Amino acid sequence: GESVGLHLPTLSVQEGDNSIINCAYSNSASDYFIWYKQESGKGPQFIIDIRSNMDKRQGQRVTVLLNKTVKHLSLQIAATQPGDSAVYFCAEKTMNRDDKIIFGKGTRLHILP
Amino acid sequence: DTEVTQTPKHLVMGMTNKKSLKCEQHMGHRAMYWYKQKAKKPPELMFVYSYEKLSINESVPSRFSPECPNSSLLNLHLHALQPEDSALYLCASSPDREKLFFGSGTQLSVL
Numbered sequence: 001g002e003s004v005g006l007h008l009p010t011l012s013v014q015e016g017d018n019s020i021i022n023c024a025y026s027n028s029a030s031d032y033f034i035w036y037k038q039e040s041g042k043g044p045q046f047i048i049d050i051r052s053n054m055d056k057r058q059g060q061r062v063t064v065l066l067n068k069t070v071k072h073l074s075l076q077i078a079a080t081q082p083g084d085s086a087v088y089f090c091a092e093k094t095m096n097r098d099d100k101i102i103f104g105k106g107t108r109l110h111i112l113p
Numbered sequence: 114d115t116e117v118t119q120t121p122k123h124l125v126m127g128m129t130n131k132k133s134l135k136c137e138q139h140m141g142h143r144a145m146y147w148y149k150q151k152a153k154k155p156p157e158l159m160f161v162y163s164y165e166k167l168s169i170n171e172s173v174p175s176r177f178s179p180e181c182p183n184s185s186l187l188n189l190h191l192h193a194l195q196p197e198d199s200a201l202y203l204c205a206s207s208p209d210r211e212k213l214f215f216g217s218g219t220q221l222s223v224l
Contacts, residue, residue: 032211034211034212034213036213041217042217042218043117043203043205043215043216043217043218044156044203044213044215045215046212046213046214049211049212089155089156093211098168098169098210100158100161100169101146101158101211101213102158103155103156103157104155105154105155106153106154106155
């Protein structure tokens, strides 16, 4: 079957360090991937996306890397700040499945002072 | 207006009650979504509307009944729910059926 998941439920990072959050997916037909940030009491917020014809995409302080060979996705956050504390979800969409966007398990990012 | 607004923010209902969750967006998005999220779990897709027509129903029990009266509104009608239906219900809209814009959700408790 298909699934999108994460390796670690919790990640603790020192303020100012870089954070790397990983995601593994099993559906080789997935062609669009998204990272969302969910703060307590809020809905998920779009961070960055990447299509399967790319292997890297950069935003403001964030970079997404896609390794299709091993079906692995990562989110890198540079110079982590207290405001980055949240749960991070990867999500996938498969072209032949129209409107379905499926979320992975999530990683809680905890910032150490 | 770049927000998805969900009401109410909190709802407590009994198993015999009928209630409705509401979602509104004025971004001109033609795809709207309902997700269910249990504590410490990822959002699970329930329904998708595209151009006001139901395009996806993820085998959701009939005690949940979605409705899309127009391109800006999405409702979720609830009837005879079970305690295990207690969760955060998230509405989202999308301009392209890829990037989702979420509301803050309705926290539902079924007693």
